[in-house]
Amino acid sequence: xxxxxxxxxxxxxxxxxxxxxxxxxxxxxxxxxxxxxxxxxxxxxxxxxxxxxxxxxxxxxxxxxxxxxxxxxxxxxxxxxxxxxxxxxxxxxxxxxxxxxxxxxxxxxxxxxxxxxxxxxxxxxxxxxxxxxxxxxxxxxxxxxxxxxxxxxxxxxxxxxxxxxxxxxxxxxxxxxxxxxxxxxxxxxxxxxxxxxxxxxxxxxxxxxxxxxxxxxxxxxxxxxxxxxxxxxxxxxxxxxxxxxxxxxxxxxxxxxxxxxxxxxxxxxxxxxxxxxxxxxxxxxxxxxxxxxxxxxxxxxxxxxxxxxxxxxxxxxxxxxxxxxxxxxxxxxxx
Numbered sequence: 001x002x003x004x005x006x007x008x009x010x011x012x013x014x015x016x017x018x019x020x021x022x023x024x025x026x027x028x029x030x031x032x033x034x035x036x037x038x039x040x041x042x043x044x045x046x047x048x049x050x051x052x053x054x055x056x057x058x059x060x061x062x063x064x065x066x067x068x069x070x071x072x073x074x075x076x077x078x079x080x081x082x083x084x085x086x087x088x089x090x091x092x093x094x095x096x097x098x099x100x101x102x103x104x105x106x107x108x109x110x111x112x113x114x115x116x117x118x119x120x121x122x123x124x125x126x127x128x129x130x131x132x133x134x135x136x137x138x139x140x141x142x143x144x145x146x147x148x149x150x151x152x153x154x155x156x157x158x159x160x161x162x163x164x165x166x167x168x169x170x171x172x173x174x175x176x177x178x179x180x181x182x183x184x185x186x187x188x189x190x191x192x193x194x195x196x197x198x199x200x201x202x203x204x205x206x207x208x209x210x211x212x213x214x215x216x217x218x219x220x221x222x223x224x225x226x227x228x229x230x231x232x233x234x235x236x237x238x239x240x241x242x243x244x245x246x247x248x249x250x251x252x253x254x255x256x257x258x259x260x261x262x263x264x265x266x267x268x269x270x271x272x273x274x275x276x277x278x279x280x281x282x283x284x285x286x287x288x289x290x291x292x293x294x295x296x297x298x299x300x301x302x303x304x305x306x307x308x309x310x311x312x313x314x315x316x317x318x319x320x321x322x323x324x325x326x327x328x329x330x331x332x333x334x335x
Contacts, residue, residue, distance in 0.1 A: 008322050012315050019311045020072070024065050027300055077305040082297025083290055089301035092290060093309055098180035099169060100279070100286030104271035106202050107209035112264060115214045119221025120253070126226060134218065141215035150208035150281040157204060164204050167283035171197040205282045209275055213267040220263045224256040231255075258325065265321030269314035 059067075071077065077089040084092055122131045158166040165171070170182050175194035178185045183202070186195030229252060279288035287306055294302040 004326055005323060008319055012319050015315055016312065019315075020069060020308065021065070023304060023307055023311075024068050027304055072304075072308065078301030080294075080299055080302050082299040083293045083302045089305045092302055093287060093305050095180070096285060096287045096290050097309075099284060100272060100275055100288060102181050102183065102198075103202065103205055103209065103275060103279070103284060103286060104268065106206040107275075108213060108264070108268055108271055110206055111210040111213035111217055111267070115217035116221050116257075116260065119218045120225050120256075122218070123222045123225035123229065135222075138215040138218045141211040144211065145277075146208055146212065147277040147281060149211060150205065150278050153204045153208055154281060165201045169198060169201050169285060170194065171201075173197060201282075205278050205284055208281070209271060209278045213264075213271065216267060217260060217263055221256065221260050224259050225252060228252050228256045262321055262325055265317055265324070269317040272310070272313050272317070 075090045079085075080087045080089055080092055118134055122134045125131050154166065157163045173191075173194055175182070175191055176185060176189040178188050182198035183195050186192060186198060275284075275286060276288035276292050278284065279286045280292045283289065287310070290302060291306045291310075293299070294306060
């Protein structure tokens with residue numbers, strides 16, 4: 001097990017190194033460049049030259065990259081020029097992260113709670129009208145763009161019928177902040193009206209964000225259960241007269257959930273790293289919204305910390321999934 005973890009850690013280091021290289025060169029290839037983004041309309045040949053030297057952009061590329069890695073290792077990504085002018089870019093990421101985690105958690109919870117039981121039920125009744133309807137629903141969930149569904153939900157349930165709030169994370173209440181997870185803060189401080197308000201604001205963005213994970217997890221669960229149901233050991237268990245409950249729990253679900261675990265982990269990383277469109281539609285104060293604003297305003301400091309952090313989150317979650325998969329199925333350790 002230790003060798004497996006070490007091998008995965010080394011692979012993660014290589015992935016992070018490649019990602020840092022891609023980010024470094026991509027940011028420097030964008031139109032205008034860092035100097036123009038910082039100076040804006042105040043740029044003159046003299047100020048451009050001075051700032052270029054101050055940022056070390058006149059140095060060889062390999063020197064610039066090494067300094068970039070050094071600063072990133074110490075959490076120094078510069079100050080924001082557009083998202084929150086003058087604020088430290090890393091502080092912006094840390095302050096926005098709880099909002100994205102909260103949204104992603106509820107979206108994934110919704111997707112898993114619905115997808116796994118429905119995927120199992122669909123596989124048990126393969127070919128039935130229920131199975132066909134669920135398959136079509138999952139295809140629609142993948143095919144419909146998230147931003148379109150988000151706008152549709154917002155218009156129908158918030159603007160037209162006022163069932164849920166239009167945007168934001170919470171109503172204008174005097175709530176005590178402890179962790180910046182609004183639902184959790186309300187529970188910790190016993191300000192239950194704050195938790196209820198936060199939950200109401202979570203419903204629509206969670207529904208929009210959960211559609212693709214639901215569809216993917218449902219399809220993987222259905223396919224995996226169908227495959228396991230055809231295995232010899234399931235038929236042997238049935239011939240021994242074991243109850244359906246024992247067969248489902250011990251033989252079918254336990255083996256069928258192995259690929260589902262991997263899928264859930266990858267979807268978690270994707271949600272945390274890619275909730276840009278949903279957050280933008282609902283004005284959700286998370287890293288996705290900050291990333292969209294940084295792109296729009298060419299805020300290079302915020303861009304580099306958000307992109308690198310999102311990539312790191314995805315890689316770390318993928319590593320944890322690999323380790324959990326190896327714990328569940330020891331055969332994986334030898335691959």
